[in-house]
Amino acid sequence: MTFENKITLGYLASLALLLAMGWGVYRTNAAFIESNRSELRSQIFLKELESAHSLVETAESGMRGYVISGQEKFLEQYHQANSRIVEKLEYLSELAEKGGRQEGQLGRVGRLVEEKMAFASVAVQLVRRGNRRAARDTVASAHGKELMDEIRRMVAEIEASENESFEQSERQSMDRSRDAIISRLAMIALSLLLLTGGYLLIMADVSKRRRAEAGLVRAGEDLRRLARRQEAIREEERGRLSRELHDELGQTLTMLQIQAKLLEGRLGGSPARRRDIRRLRASVENAMSTVKRLSLDLRPPMLDDLGIAAAAEWLVKDFCRKAGLRHRVSVEPESLSAPPDVEAALFRILQEAMTNAARHARAGLVTVSLSAGGGWYRLAVSDDGRGFGPATAGARTSLGIMGMRERAGACGGTLEITSRPGRGTTVEVRIPAVEKGEG
Incomplete structure (x- = not known):
């Protein structure tokens, strides 16, 4: 497997781990949010249930006060509490889990409250008709007390059930937190192993490349030294050739020019001979110029x-x-x-x-x-x-x-x-x- 393939494989594995960790975090957070939402809804449900229970007792107290004293202020207290009880029961119905335990328990409480309010309404109507004794007998009967005790028992049962649900939800949250921490630690450990392996692979490749680069640098230095040596040898050879041209061939051409000039003076003769000798001297001078130019081009002194x-x-x-x-x-x-x-x-x-x-x-x-x-x-x-x-x-x-x-x-x-x-x-x-x- 090539180094690039190893890096690609490590990258894909790390990406998969990150995605898994992200999905796990998402699921855990979603569970926490849902659990918190459920707990908040239950707390509101209990608070409103307690408020409804308090209103029932307020209505009961107002009804009793009106029956005993006949004062209208107690009747007003009764009517206000009675109207709010209906609103509370409707709101509690919206808060209760559909098809769940809360809905069933709330249904029973609602029926008891309705029966209790009907019982109180009978007593109030008797007073309004002027039959206060019958109203007092109704209030003093055991049925009213039994209804109120049953309402208190149902409210206490619902509170106990919700508290138990809170504790169970808390235990589940702690279990999820523990499992999430363990899974994250395991993924982090695996990620560290992958990172360590990737680091070692990269360092091994880097070391290999550095050795190769060092070898290339040494080879380049060797080639450069060799090139300098070859260039020095070429320059030495050019210098030698330049000196040879200047000293040997230059001197030979100089002697040839002198001899041609002497020959021109001694022979005299016809104009044609003198013209040939002048051409010879000109050729020698051109050759001397060429030798000088070549000597300078090879290596200027x-x-x-x-x-x-x-x-x-x-x-x-x-x-x-x-x-x-x-x-x-x-x-x-x-x-x-x-x-x-x-x-x-x-x-x-x-x-x-x-x-x-x-x-x-x-x-x-x-x-x-x-x-x-x-x-x-x-x-x-x-x-x-x-x-x-x-x-x-x-x-x-x-x-x-x-x-x-x-x-x-x-x-x-x-x-x-x-x-x-x-x-x-x-x-x-x-x-x-x-x-x-x-x-």
């Missing part, structure tokens, strides 16, 4: 004798003179010097950048800046040519540009090319004064 500052100024001026370009050159500091391999790389990059400016950019002005400071050598070559945009940038990855990048990279540096259509091109090279990883 001033790069070894005077350093990169003087060699760069000479290259820019000589190249622009031959190509018909205007130029500006700045070197900071004027005594700038660098290790031989860095100087060789800067010189060759400058050669290629100048060639590109003349060959591709159609420039009229070339600006060259060579500087050293802050632990870096910097070379910038800018032209005012036609430039190029992102659409044609891919075509600009020529062998010359690749060569410049390789030379800069071999010295631990970088090369950047910026250009805009109609705004010219800038080639900028940065090479560290002391390469990382070396003394």
Whole structure:
């Protein structure tokens, strides 16, 4: 299984655990909310039942007071309590669980209250007809007391039943809470195991990648050292060839020119002979110029004798003179010097950048800046040519540009090319004064 597949599998497993935990939390909270709602409804039910019971007793007290004293204030108390009892019973009916225990118990209480209110109404009607003795006998009968005692017993039974229901609901809530905590702890533990496993997998892969990256860095450093060594060997070979051309072939051509001049003086003769000898001398002079140019192209002596500052100024001026370009050159500091391999790389990059400016950019002005400071050598070559945009940038990855990048990279540096259509091109090279990883 690949590392990506392992990560995907771990992610899916973690997601499943999170969904399971979320569902469990939702179910637990829903159960708690429902339990709280049920408890609140039961508390309201008990409170209203107690209020109804109190109203029944108030109505009973008002009826008795009216029967005994005949005062209207007791009758008003009776009527007010009686009208409110009906409202309370209707509200209690709405609160009671449909088809449940509360509805059955409330039905029995309601019937007893109705019977009790009918009994009280009989006593009140007897008083209003002037038959107070009969009313007192009715109130004093055992039936009224039995009805009131039955109402109190039913109310007490309902309260006891609701309290028992409260305790049972509380136990169930505690059980659900305990189960929810245990399940969450188990899921958290499993999540931690998954996270730990994922962390170990990631760290193992990171360690593997770091080792691979370290190997690539070492290989890159080895390749860069090899490239620098090869470039140094090439520069040495160019220098040797340059000296051989200048010393050996140059001297031979010089002697040949001298001998041709002597031969021209000794032979005299016809104009045709003199013309042939002059042609010979001209050919020798052209050969000497070619040898000199090749020698300078291979390895300018001033790069070894005077350093990169003087060699760069000479290259820019000589190249622009031959190509018909205007130029500006700045070197900071004027005594700038660098290790031989860095100087060789800067010189060759400058050669290629100048060639590109003349060959591709159609420039009229070339600006060259060579500087050293802050632990870096910097070379910038800018032209005012036609430039190029992102659409044609891919075509600009020529062998010359690749060569410049390789030379800069071999010295631990970088090369950047910026250009805009109609705004010219800038080639900028940065090479560290002391390469990382070396003394």
